[in-house]
Amino acid sequence: MALILLFSRKGTAEDPAKGIIGAIVDHTSRIGKEEKVAMEMAIDDFRLYSNGSLRLHIENSQREPIQAALAAMDLINKHQVQTIIGPRTWEEASLVAEVGSQAHVPILSCASATPQWASERWPFLIQASPNQQAEIEAVTAIIRSWGWHRVAIIYEDIDSVASEVIPHFTYALQDIGAEISRLVALPPFASSLSKELTSLKKEQCRVFVVHSSLSFATHMFQQANQMGMIEKGYVWITMDTITSLAHSLNASTISTMQGVVGVKSYFNETEPKFQDFYVRFRKKFSLEHPEEENHELGIFAVQAYDAIWTVAQALVGNNLGGQHILEQISLTSFHGLTGLVEFTGRRIAPLRRFQIVNMIGRSYRELGFWTSESGFTDTMDEKLDYNPSMRTLGQVFWPGGPWSIPTGWTLPSSYKTLKIGVPIGSVFKFFVNPMYDSENNLSFSGLTIKIFEAVLEYLPYYLPHQFIPFNGSYDALVLQLVHPEKFDAVVGDVAITAERNRHAEFTYPYTESRLVMIVPVQTRNRAWLFIKPFTKSMWALTTIINIYNGFVIWLIERNHCSDLKGSVSNQIGVLLWLAFTTLFSLQGQELHSNLSRMAMVMWLFVALVITQSYTANLASMLTVETLEPTVDDIESLKISKAVVGCSRGAFVANYLEKALGFHTDNIRRITAPEEYAQALRNGEIAAAFLEAPLAKLFLARYCKGFARAGPTFKVGGFGFVFPKGSPLLVDISEALLKVSESGKLQELENAMVASQKCVNMDWEEEDSSLSPNSFWVLFIITGGTSTVALLTYIAHDHRTLMNHWTHCKRRIPRKVSDLESSTNSPNMPAS
Structure with missing residues (x-):
């Protein structure tokens, strides 16, 4: 049963008319053989569909550009073809396009690597084969999935690949953080192939992307297999020009490609219209090419079939010449074997779906798919979320065995260590x-x-x-x-x-990326510590409440207690005494009024809470030693022109000078941790600037007397260093991240810090017991108050004492004279 295709043409003519189509293929290649059979089948199917009298003339290019141009001239001049479906290589297609443009005959180029400027130079050229941009994206997605960062590209030395494919590869690899380590351009069947492969084997890169014809690729893989380059550690990725013909390879050729991964253009093989075409194609192909072992078909056959239908639709009922045919081809839109066939700006819509295949055993295995919309998938379900990694497709059979993922590079043979x-x-x-x-x-x-x-x-x-x-x-x-x-x-x-x-x-840095300032510490001045338990507002409120309560009690009790009466100064003193002794000694039973007792009870409760809170807070402050840095920020250091220390390397010194604004003369280079500690202790430097890991070690070793101060500053941190472009860099960085995420990095750092024994540096040990140092202000106040009271008392009573002394002196002589006169009296008896 003939294949019936549904299509919608934007032209208007539908009457059957005579049309002549020309085609140029390489009869000696597998692609050319499949294309010829598919084109002939397309002409037959279209005749049945439209009852049109189309004719097809196919010429052999022999894959020679000059022969292709001669074939185009023969088709135009001898067979009066109205359009030509061009050859597969751009070198052939460019000459055919020149011939067609001069004759105003539309040329459908099947070359994949067609330059963007070609349609401007040759106005009758139409790109009928999808460009390779999406295919290149699929290859780079494979490379990114496995973390390879250097790629060698091997290609046939033809202008189209060098000018179109390689630049796209360069940009695509840059987007994923990879690069082309080497470009190997080889002419077909070059005698230098063995030499180039030997050179590649000596280099570090082990990821090879091959863009060539199938004949070139089979020859190259045979050579590489003999040289031991299809073994463990190597990666080979083939482009569509090779992979889409994998079905045609015999077992001996596939045996030289074990583990090769390839990108293959995708088309739906499950639809009934393709199944019908598939059965008829195999039968016709086996009859015309019995020398071929495999009668399967690939993307090139279905593209050729759709190309004939594209041209045939434009030719039906069209007798207006090349320009009109060109416009009709550009307007064509239908569902063919490859999917939706339509053109934009004389270019066919790009192919966005590819199969990922793996050469294994006597054939190949389909691993999955890649699309620009969904990434890597097991099925062609368009609703799947985007997955960027090929690893989700399952086990890949790599060269040398399936179990070890190739690193993509190796050490050069020039050295082993x-x-x-x-x-x-x-x-x-x-x-x-x-x-x-x-x-x-x-x-x-x-x-x-x-x-x-x-x-x-x-x-x-x-x-x-x-x-x-x-x-x-x-x-x-x-x-x-x-x-x-x-x-x-x-x-x-x-x-x-x-x-x-x-x-x-x-x-990546394996340490903290910060610069830290280290300064000496000093004990905070605790002479006025006794006022710290309360805030200023608390002290003021307590004083006011005390005076107010004392005034209330004095006012109520003054009529019941004679001690509360007297002069004004006496009553003020009694009031203040009542106010402040309520916190400590006033007893409720000494009061005479219930009102004053009520006020006193409430105040005693409040006073109890206040005094206990004060006592507890003060005790906490007194028993905890408080240290503070001698320098708070770098601004004070710069203003005072203080000398600061840093390591002998130029990095920190330059940062202090250029970024933080320290003068060169105020920066001192130090060569040992002991020098830092001694210089800080003796005041030779006011601060030391160290990278964060060094600061940790310093403070672990000199745990007393020094501390971090001020803000930290963002710097680079410590890292391992490699030459520019080293393939080791990415692997080491990834492994370093794994060490960090596993906790091993923090464990090593903690062990290093914990191993440091604290050095005393002759700092005086302070006993935890409370000393008079914390109370000397209170002692001065109470001692001073007592002294003032004593002096006032002495001054007040000095006159009384002197008068008493004078009175005593006057009475002593009188008594003596009285005693003598009494002795000498005649009335006294003799001794």
């Missing part, structure tokens, strides 16, 4: 500590070394390495990475800076 530079001049040996054994062999320990070793455990491959000491500045060490023969990486407490990043690349 990674040379890692390690600084030995670190101020803090906790990060990098060079050690010599009894035989003078050098080894390294420290937090940075432990973190790097933990990172290596998370790599999916073994990375042999050797630590090499470097005695010089950190800037000079980073510059060594510019010369690959020196170092392949740097591991140490190397700060990430913009200047260093110009010459090398850093991993």
Whole structure:
């Protein structure tokens, strides 16, 4: 039964009319064979559908551009074709387009790599094959899924690929953070293929994308298989020009491509109209090409079938010439074997759906699909959420076996061990500590070394390495990475800076990215601490309430107690005495009025709460030692032109000078933690500026007498360093993130800080017992009050004492004279 296609043409003529279609294919290629059979079937099907008398003339290009141009001239001049369906390569199609434009004959180019400017140069050229932009996006999505960041592209050395495909690949890879490590352009069956493959094998990149004809690809894979490049660790990705013909490959050819992943144009093979075409195609193809082992069909056959229907619709009832035919082709819209066929600006709508296949065994396995709308999917359900990772498609059989995912790169064969530079001049040996054994062999320990070793455990491959000491500045060490023969990486407490990043690349920081100010601390002045339990408003309110309650009680009790009467000054003194002694000693039974007793009861309750709260708060303040930094912010340091300290490296000093505004003369370089502590203790520097991890270590070791102060400042942190473009960078950064997320990084840092034993630095230990130091103001007040009272008392009673003394002196002589006169009296008896 003939295949019936539903279509809607935007033209108006529907009467049967004679039409002549020309086609140029390569009869020697599998694509050309499938196209020829499909075109002939399309002509027969359209005749049955429209009763039209269309004719088809097919010429052989032999994949030679000149032969294709001669074939086009022959079709136009000899067979008077009204349109030509052009060849598959752009080199052939461009010459055919020139011939067609001169003769005003529309040319439907089947070449995929057609430049954007081609339609402007050749006005009768129509792009009938989808461009490769979406296909390139599918390939880069595969690369991104597995975390590969360097790709080598192998392609046939033809202008269309170099000018159209490679630029698109470059931009697409940049969007996912990858790059092309090498472009290998080879002419078909080049004698240099073995040489180029040998060169690729010596390099680090192991991800190869192949864009070529099927004949070139089969020859290349045979060579690569013989050289051991289709083995574990390698990745091969083929484009549609190869993968869509995988059905035509024999078992021996597929055996050389085990593990290859390919992108294949998708079309719906389940629809009844395709099933009918499929059965008839296999029968016709087997009869015309018995030499072919496989009679399956691919995307190129169905595209050729739809191309004939596109031209046939434009030719039906059309006798107006090439320009009108061109317009009718541009307006065509119908559902063909490939899906919806329509044109925009003389370009067919791009293909947005692809199959992902995996060469395995004697054939290939369909892993899933990729679409621009849904990403990777197991089915073609358009309602699925976007999934960017190919990993969801299940197990992939990679070259060498299915169980290990290729890393995408390897160490060059020129060396077997990674040379890692390690600084030995670190101020803090906790990060990098060079050690010599009894035989003078050098080894390294420290937090940075432990973190790097933990990172290596998370790599999916073994990375042999050797630590090499470097005695010089950190800037000079980073510059060594510019010369690959020196170092392949740097591991140490190397700060990430913009200047260093110009010459090398850093991993994610493995420490806090902050700059911290360290200053000495001092004990807070506690002489006036006794007033701190209450706020000023509380003290004022308590005083007012005391005076008011004293006044109320005095006013009520003055008529019942003679002690509350007297002079004005006496009554004021009694009032104040009543006001403030209610907190401590006034007893309710001494009052005579129930009103005063009621007021006193309430006030005693309030007084109890106030005194207990005061006592508790004061006790808490007195028993907790309070330390405060000697410097609060950097502004006070700059205003006072104080000297500050930093490490001997240029990074922090430059930051202090340029970012924070310190004068160069006020910045002192320090080379050891002990020097920081001593300089801060002696006042040689007012503050020290350290990166956050160094500050943690310093405060862990010198836990008394120093503290952080002021704001922190955002800086780069410490990171591992690699040369520009190193494939190791991404893997190390990813492994570093895994170490951090697992908690191992924090565990190592905590262990390092906990290992530091606090050094006393001769700071005086303070006993926790309360001393008179906290109460000397109170002692002065109460002692002063007593002294004033004593002096007042002495001054008040001084005159009385003197008068009494004078009176005594006057009476003593009189008594003596009286005694003598009485002795000498004749009336006295003799002794």
